[in-house]
Amino acid sequence: MTMDSKGNGSRKKLLRDIILIVAVLSAGVVLLIVTGSRGKAGSCAVVMVRNNETARYSLSTDGIYTINGGTNTIEIKDGKVRMTEAECPNHLCVRQGWISFSGQSIVCLPNELSVTITGADDAADFIL
Amino acid sequence: MDTRKTVHMGMLVALAMILSFIESQIPAFVAIPGIKVGLANIAVIFALYRFGFREALAVSVIRVVLSSLLFGSVLSMVYSLAGALISLIGMTLLLRTAFFGTMGVSVAGALLHNLGQTAVAWIILGNRAVVYYLPFLLISAVAGGIVTGLAASFLIRYTDGGSEDGQRKHQV
Numbered sequence: 001m002t003m004d005s006k007g008n009g010s011r012k013k014l015l016r017d018i019i020l021i022v023a024v025l026s027a028g029v030v031l032l033i034v035t036g037s038r039g040k041a042g043s044c045a046v047v048m049v050r051n052n053e054t055a056r057y058s059l060s061t062d063g064i065y066t067i068n069g070g071t072n073t074i075e076i077k078d079g080k081v082r083m084t085e086a087e088c089p090n091h092l093c094v095r096q097g098w099i100s101f102s103g104q105s106i107v108c109l110p111n112e113l114s115v116t117i118t119g120a121d122d123a124a125d126f127i128l
Numbered sequence: 129m130d131t132r133k134t135v136h137m138g139m140l141v142a143l144a145m146i147l148s149f150i151e152s153q154i155p156a157f158v159a160i161p162g163i164k165v166g167l168a169n170i171a172v173i174f175a176l177y178r179f180g181f182r183e184a185l186a187v188s189v190i191r192v193v194l195s196s197l198l199f200g201s202v203l204s205m206v207y208s209l210a211g212a213l214i215s216l217i218g219m220t221l222l223l224r225t226a227f228f229g230t231m232g233v234s235v236a237g238a239l240l241h242n243l244g245q246t247a248v249a250w251i252i253l254g255n256r257a258v259v260y261y262l263p264f265l266l267i268s269a270v271a272g273g274i275v276t277g278l279a280a281s282f283l284i285r286y287t288d289g290g291s292e293d294g295q296r297k298h299q300v
Contacts, residue, residue, distance in 0.1 A: 010229060013227070013228055013232065014229050016227060016228050016229070017229045017231045017232030017235070017277075020228060020232045020236065021231075021232075021273075021274065024235065024239060024266055025270050027266055028266035028267040029263070029267075031262055031263035031266065032263035032264075032267075035260055050252075050253075051253065051254030089200075089201070103260060104260060107249070107253065109203065109204075109207070109249065109253075112252065112253065
């Protein structure tokens, strides 16, 4: 139905549209594989507020920590970390759940902070 | 600007606002910031095809400022504006080249929107970790771009004076 009412030029455009879509999807999948393959367990959770490291917690010690002067709370358990509480409108960071691999991070944009997992070899240095 | 056009522009801004509101009521189905359909882009694409860059820019900027004040925060306005501007500029250039159809233009716009926001997040947070979201943002841009592109395509075609060639044959 989308194509019938269109002329030849439009059909060519539709083909190019589809090529664009496939290209972007492939790029996404390739990036996913590249970033996902770095699934090494991390050793440290680094809390960054506005580009400054404010705290660093070992993932081998379980605990619940208040960060950024009380706006957010993180929980570390069994080598994983998650955001349990956040003073932000959408709570996307809380919904994200647990992260445990080196290079993964939880970002809370409203509070301008991020929790990033690093490994002993500082594998978070993923450069695009 | 004649009265007729003023009315149409006002209606498009209102439409974009409603679409923003509807979207803000849809819970994020993936817990990754920035993943959304971009429904308001339907109104922007329509304005771009029917009127032109300046009008689409007006609809887009007014929409972002108002909806950020109503449903978001000042910070979300910075992100949205960055994404909206880079997206609109890209879509305008692509429309001029007439290389892609409405869907391709829309997908490219969604893609640029996400890339723009990622770049701003990178600058503000100073954290490369945001790059981790990039694959998800690429894939969601395609999904959102297809939906908004198809919707805008139908809207352009089935409203009076429709032309998907980017030529403004008639005023609505």
